[in-house]
Amino acid sequence: MAEVMERRRVSVRGVVQGVGFRPFVYLQARELGLAGFVGNNAHGVFIEVEGTAEDIDGFIERIHSDSPPLSQIDGISQHLIPALGETEFVIAPSTQGEMARNALVSPDSAVCGDCLREMLSPEDRRFAYPFINCTNCGPRFTITRDVPYDRANTTMARFALCQECAHEYGDPGDRRFHAQPNACPACGPRVEFHDFTSCVPAGRAGPPGGSAAFCQAADVLGRGGVIGVKGIGGFHLVCDATDDAAVVKLRRHKDREAKPLAVMVADIASAEELCHVSEEEAALLQSSARPIVLLRRRDQAMVSSAVAPDTSALGVMLAYTPLHHLLLAAHRSASGGDRRSTLVMTSANSSDDPIVYRDEEALRLLEHVADGALLHDRDIHMRCDDSLVRVHQGRRQVLRRARGYAPAPLKLAFSSPVPLLAYGAHNKNTFCLVKSDDAFISHHIGALRSPGTLKSLRETVQHYQQLFGVTPQVAVHDYHPQYQSTRLALQSDVPVKMSVQHHEAHIASVIAEHGIDGPVIGVAADGAGYGPDGTIWGGEFLIGDLTSFSRFAYLEPVSLPGGDSSVKRPWMLGVVHMENAFGTEFAALPVQFTKSLDTASLERLGRVAHDPRLSPRTSSMGRLFDAVSAILGLSSEIHYEGQAAILLEEQAWRFRNGTRGGRMSAPVKPFAVEVNASGGPIQLGPLIRDLVDDLVDGRPEEEVAFRFHLSVAELIVAACEAARRQSGIQQVALSGGVFQNTLLLDMVANGLQRHSFSVFTNEKVPPNDGGLSLGQAAIAASRLRSIRAVQ
Structure with missing residues (x-):
């Protein structure tokens, strides 16, 4: 039959x-x-x-x-x-048409082991070819112009396949069967080097794939030079990470005085020579996303102290393109081959602008800040920075979500009734498109301070809408009326506008990530966010869910002298907190901080700080950390966001790591912490008074910094306990830029778990403002569902 x-x-x-x-x-x-x-x-x-x-x-x-x-x-x-x-x-041939677009575009992926072995084999026809790829690796999102993902819709369209590559493309038994970026030295992109310091013609790639260009680049690096390198998602500025003078030169040209720089190495063994690497960190380093991973630097690491001067952490990434592997190999060979190659790899951009990704713009910039440029002729359609992650308690925590992760969506626990677009925050901007239960969070856009970044945001929104077929009916924005993201949302042609409070969005991002059912106690701790009462929030204890939140407790508001101007001058915040704790007689206290203040500066600051028109009130936890950093003499003025808090955390880590096995011989007690059982403002005066008493008694800065961290953790746990007694809620969500502080996060999470709380943190999106757009989108979608339910 x-x-x-x-x-x-x-x-x-x-x-x-x-x-x-x-x-x-x-x-x-x-x-x-x-x-x-x-x-x-x-x-x-x-x-x-x-x-x-x-x-x-x-x-x-x-x-x-x-x-x-x-x-x-x-x-x-x-x-x-x-x-x-x-x-x-x-x-079958691909179809496009005008139907709804539900195809998802893959993130860019690091070169796979098979391709790497071929590239390093002298017998292979792609030996030393910097654009080798297959169906399991290579560029995807950054070269995609449209869907469906076919060669004709990518920036590889202009490279006609040679006979051998076409045979691979059409052979079902080949690893490159229908690999859209497939290429070889005979038919694919090529690399060339522009030396800005000599009259030598550019070294152009010829078979076997550009060795002359890489040798020239390595020669410039070996002479202490800085070069630009075109990668998958944009250009990097590159120098030898072991050369103090070269790193200082790169910093001067990039106008980046102190902020830590990332480094690139070839393999996991090289990373382990520089840093302590756990199994989880090794897995992240070697994942297809190849992010920058924050690691604990070894004491004798062969890397310039100028790379990351404020911290013992080091941002390390493994080479993720064939081009990077060839550059590192050429640099190592030019250096004698007796040590591994370590290169600073930081985004090439002008101040406040996004990463440069177009050749013409890059050359205009690099001719003024670099000694040469390693270019190639495969166009980048969508710029994309490197992702930044770390491991916390064995789990990945994304601090910047970009290459390797975007544009893969996060699944919501429910569907939005209509498509919507959340515009995110002003700093560390991302946006989020929601279509049904898919949340497409953009890659990192940056601070919306320059025309270039605003242009990048507009272009990227348009590209995502095109790729994923989303025509939003609701535009979601922050409460702050002066945020550029708010203005863009309000100026858009999206018919319905909806506002979401900054710190509610932070907590909502955690709820959305984990699909938390039921209400939570939310701890939102960051630098600034506009509150409904017109003050600047930032140390908030909220109770609620995606539909609504209430403010249970918050740090006692203090003056923010001159608004944002004091953020770069932590000494001003130190004065405010000292006066709040001791009154005007604080200036007579016998500590180094007060001795460093002059009368004229204090008088000017007093006039500004006590004028509500010039100085809003703030409950910011981030500004508290800045103030304490200044009081300890660690930071009078700062050069980049978060520097004061990083210096304070570093001192606390030194105390903890300086004790035997990382454990204190005697328990260290927190400073005075007072939390009302009914919530409301949490007074900070007792904490500051205890802290200053320690300084007067001559206790080391490291110990005082550690005790301060312990006190803040105790304060957070106490406030959550008070909120639980009132609400009965056991779930706590922690979010906000302050929780990028690993020591504080450990203390808080461990303390809450000891008190039988279920603790949730951001993992897939950043706890900083880079995750805000997901929270905005989740709240908006929940509100829309509630409205539909009662109609």
Whole structure:
């Protein structure tokens, strides 16, 4: 009796384009003897498959269980259609049309081990070729102009495949079967070096792939030079990380006096020579995303002290493109080959502007700040910075979400009734597009302080809307009327506008990430956010869920002298907190901080601080850390955001790590902490008075800094306990830039867990303002659902 044949139409949704999914489906179907076809469209991947019911069921199971490593399946739908009696299975041409776009674009992926082995093999035709890739690795998002993800819709369209590459592309048994960026030295992009310091012509890539250009670049680096390097998502400024003079030169040219710089090394062994690396950190370093990972630097690490002068942490990333591997190898060879190559790798951009990604703009910038430029002729369609992550208590915590992670969506626990666009914050801007239950959080845009960054935001919003087929009906923005993101939302042609308070959005980002059910106690601790009462919030204890929050407790508001001007001058904040604790007689206290203040400056500050028109009130936890850093004499003025708090945390770590095994021989007690059982303002005067008493008694700065961290942690736990007694809520969500402080986060999380709280933190989006857009979007979607429910 002949077997009964059936035919099914199958749709696969998720990250299934640009990851080798069609060839994978093709090979599975051929292996099972099935007929039909597979193709891309704007929804994802479409399949028609014909065979026995048992074989088709096995085929669907394989799609679920054995899909390519870079793919992410969000759903598979199937239904029966009439059988056609076909006997072959083929890859069909992609379709585009004007239908809704549900296809997801894959993030860029680091070069895979197979490609790296080929690139390093002298016998391979792609030996030393800096653009080697396959279906499991290479550029994706940054070269994609449109969906579906086919070569014609990428910046590789102008490179016609040679005969050998075309054969690979069409061979189902080849690793490059339908690999859209496929190329080789004969037909693909090339690299060249521009030396700005000599009249030597640019070294252009020829077979085997650009060795002359890399040698020239390595020569400039070896002479202490700074070069620009074009990568996947933009240009970097690069120098030898072991050369003090070169690092100082790069800082001077980039106008970046003290902020830590990231370094790039070739492999995990090189990273381990520089830093202590846990298993979780090693896994992150070697993941396909290849982010910058914050690690604890070894005491004898071969890296200039000028790379990260304020901290014992070091941002390290492994080479993630073939070009980077070749540059590191050339630099090591030029240095004699007796030590591993470590290069500073920091984004090339003018002050407050986003990373430069177009050749013409890059050359105009680099000719003034670099000694040369390593370029290539594969265009970057969408700029994208490096991601920054760290490991906290064994789990990944993203601090900047960009290359390698974006534009993969986060799934919400519910669907939004309508598409919406959340514009995020003013600093560390990201935006979030929501379509059904998909939250597309953009890569890091940056601070909206320059025309270039605003232009980048507008262009990126448009690109995401095009890629994912989202026409938002609601624009969500922060309360702050002066945020550029707020202005853009209000000026947009989106028909409905909705505002969300800054700190509620912080807590909502944690709820959305973890799909938390029920209300939470939210601790939002950061530098600044506009409060409904017109003051600057930043040390908030909230109770609620995505539908509504109430303010339970908050740090006692103090003056913020001159508004934002005091943020760069922590001494002003120190004076405010000292006067709040001791009154006007604080200036007579016998501590170094007060001795450093002159009468004229204090008088001018007093006039400003006591004028409400010039100095708003703030409950900011971030500004408290700045003030204490100044009182301890660590930071009078700062050069970058967060510097004062970083210096304070570093002192506290030194005290903790300086004790035997990291443990105190005798318990260190917190300063006085007073939290009202009913909530309300938390007085800071007792804490500051105890802290100053320690300084008067001559206690070391490291110990005082540690005791301050312990006191803030105790304050947070006490406030959460008071909130639980009132509300009965056991779940705590921690968010805000202050929780980038790993010592504080450890103390708070451990303290809450000891008191039987369930603790949630940001992991997939940053706790800083980079995660704000997700929280805004989640609150807006929840409100819209509530409105629909009562209509």
